Amino acid sequence: MARTADGTRERKNERERATAFPVELDRLVHERIRLGILSALAATDQLSFNDLKRLLATTDGNLSVHARKLEEAGYIACTKSFEDRTPRTEYQLTSLGRHALSSYLDQMEQIIEMARR
């Protein structure tokens, strides 16, 4: 029940954040944790689940929820393996994800440019 309430609140917050901008934004990219995942992966070949968790200073649950959303959208690819019987999850940015981040960056620059005029 609490999870449903949290989920609804989160979706409402995302909507509010996205509509605060004068251009139509990709809501999947605009959320802070997801934007952090895409940005971090854009600068390196791949990152493990633990690397991302440390970088974003978030919880296992929060990271896995957002990473799954990006994976479902095809923005990131996930590889699961075992290292000394310990499961290891690695994430990579796909070309679709790189394109989405690039478009988002263009939109942010466009907003700043609009304010300067």
Next chain:
Amino acid sequence: MSIDRPAVRRHAIEKPPPEIGAAEHLRYIRDMMERSGSFTAVPGYGAIAMGTTALAAALIAAQQSSESMWLAVWLGEAAVAFVIGIAALTRKSRRVGVSLHSGPARKYFLSLVPPFLAGALLTSALWQSNEVDLLPALWLLLYGAGTITGGAHSVKIIPIMGVLFMVIGTVALFAPAVWADALLAASFGGLHIVCGWIIARNHGG
């Protein structure tokens, strides 16, 4: 009974203008990229040049009859390699648009410098206590250690090169002193040239 309460005045919470939000998002993206990224501006051609001067230094050092002259040749080579390294690094970082003040670059240098500094201090100490035979192993082991730690924040070939330096350093520790110049030529010369070529080929020069 009525209670007098101070009047509560509700202030409207003003949203920041979109451009402030956009600038903050761009800062966040840059910060994430810097913190997760690796330092990719290591100069391949610079390493090849450093390797070439090390081969020349090994040839010259092998012909020296005194320990002081031998040491002078290798210290001279270290100074030349340092200048080449800094110049090549600056040039490549400008060309590929990577700041030497970025997070990955800072981590690279902070990991690289302490072992090098320790090497310089121990060189002086070993020279003063007449333990010159130990210098090649010391240089190779500490250079290797620095390259492994610095390489953890850089492209994959750098820590691999560091491991190879440490392997040759271990050999130098137990090998006869007459092998010193050959081992220094193979490592500071050969390894720099081979790894430099790999970096130049795969990481933009």
